[in-house]
Amino acid sequence: MPAGLRTVILLSFVLAVGFLLIILSCALWQNWLPLLVALTFVLAPLPNALFSHCGADQFAADYEGSGALDVGRFITSMIVVTGFALPTVLAHANVIDPKACAMSVAGGGLVYGTILAYSAAFSQEDSDYD
Amino acid sequence: MRSLDTFDMSEPALPLKIQVETEVQVWEDTTDSHDLPSTTISTVTSPPHPQSTSPHFLPTSSSRTLMSLPRASYDPRRVCLNPFPEFTLGKHRRAIGAYLAGALFTLANWIFLDAAILSAHAKSPWGDQPDAPPPVHVTFVDWIPGICSLLGYLVINLIDKDRIRGDEGFGDSRAVWRARLFLFIGFALMAGGLAGSVTVLVLKYVLNGYPEQFVYYGYANVSQSVAMMLSAVVLWISQSTSSEYEYNLTL
Numbered sequence: 001m002p003a004g005l006r007t008v009i010l011l012s013f014v015l016a017v018g019f020l021l022i023i024l025s026c027a028l029w030q031n032w033l034p035l036l037v038a039l040t041f042v043l044a045p046l047p048n049a050l051f052s053h054c055g056a057d058q059f060a061a062d063y064e065g066s067g068a069l070d071v072g073r074f075i076t077s078m079i080v081v082t083g084f085a086l087p088t089v090l091a092h093a094n095v096i097d098p099k100a101c102a103m104s105v106a107g108g109g110l111v112y113g114t115i116l117a118y119s120a121a122f123s124q125e126d127s128d129y130d
Numbered sequence: 131m132r133s134l135d136t137f138d139m140s141e142p143a144l145p146l147k148i149q150v151e152t153e154v155q156v157w158e159d160t161t162d163s164h165d166l167p168s169t170t171i172s173t174v175t176s177p178p179h180p181q182s183t184s185p186h187f188l189p190t191s192s193s194r195t196l197m198s199l200p201r202a203s204y205d206p207r208r209v210c211l212n213p214f215p216e217f218t219l220g221k222h223r224r225a226i227g228a229y230l231a232g233a234l235f236t237l238a239n240w241i242f243l244d245a246a247i248l249s250a251h252a253k254s255p256w257g258d259q260p261d262a263p264p265p266v267h268v269t270f271v272d273w274i275p276g277i278c279s280l281l282g283y284l285v286i287n288l289i290d291k292d293r294i295r296g297d298e299g300f301g302d303s304r305a306v307w308r309a310r311l312f313l314f315i316g317f318a319l320m321a322g323g324l325a326g327s328v329t330v331l332v333l334k335y336v337l338n339g340y341p342e343q344f345v346y347y348g349y350a351n352v353s354q355s356v357a358m359m360l361s362a363v364v365l366w367i368s369q370s371t372s373s374e375y376e377y378n379l380t381l
Contacts, residue, residue: 074228074365093251
């Protein structure tokens with residue numbers, strides 16, 4: 001339990017640093033377009049979470065044979081790549097500063113990594129209790 | 131003869147499972163050195179092994195069936211003389227394929243959107259006239275190959291894969307023909323998109339001798355079509371290998 005508590009505190013710090021990077025990348029150049037990155041990375045695990053209950057049959061669990069799961073993974077991957085590509089494209093077109101692009105990409109990566117790590121740790125604890 | 135036939139039909143899954151279980155549990159017993167579970171486990175797991183081999187007169191027959199397990203790799207329904215290589219990424223290969231296909235698909239579209247956004251914000255490449263309009267823009271002609279590739283992508287992925295293979299035996303032989311026709315249309319649309327993007331690159335950008343800043347639009351168009359085709363291939367391979375895996379498991 002202390003290890004889990006430490007993990008939660010560490011992950012919340014990383015999440016706060018990620019949001020800080022994204023908001024700084026917006027506020028330092030007075031251009032609030034990189035805030036879309038935070039939105040995409042927060043939305044990224046949503047399709048996976050929604051569609052993961054569609055194919056969770058005890059007979060289909062071995063094969064992973066559901067098309068709905070694939071749709072969820074496809075859309076999740078689309079949103080993640082969008083989160084990395086959007087600030088790059090904006091910086092390429094000189095709409096935002098390249099440093100703002102780097103900061104928002106790093107912040108978005110931190111936010112999404114936090115979400116992934118948190119869900120992984122949570123599901124592992126769940127399977128231990130089962 | 132008949133007993134041998136039934137043995138060959140029903141055997142391939144059983145002795146392999148039993149042997150794995152005995153190995154694992156004996157190993158655990160030697161490490162844990164519990165006396166009572168070891169005796170119970172050995173008495174429980176050892177009987178099925180002689181039972182499975184005893185009706186067949188030869189103790190080496192079990193090892194022979196174990197050695198002849200890869201006969202499942204020969205698929206009598208296959209079309210090509212050299213079958214497609216099997217990718218063994220474990221049970222996550224379908225998930226990895228879906229993620230990779232989604233990433234490639236989005237990357238393709240973002241490359242082209244990058245070119246379009248860059249064209250909308252483009253400045254003139256010559257320094258002495260900073261207000262001169264750029265010589266070329268991304269117009270609707272540049273969008274056509276991407277739209278063709280997108281339509282082909284949708285058509286390919288909306289087809290039921292079992293209909294293509296034609297092994298389900300729905301009694302409708304026209305369905306297989308129609309599914310293959312739609313698959314052909316989908317691949318033709320994707321190949322047409324690729325060819326159209328190369329055509330746009332050559333006819334619109336290279337032959338007119340624009341600077342490198344503007345030829346990039348054409349290259350982005352070609353890489354969009356290529357990445358979308360790669361995405362379709364990755365998705366197709368991941369799903370078809372997964373169905374083969376499922377087929378081998380249910381056999």
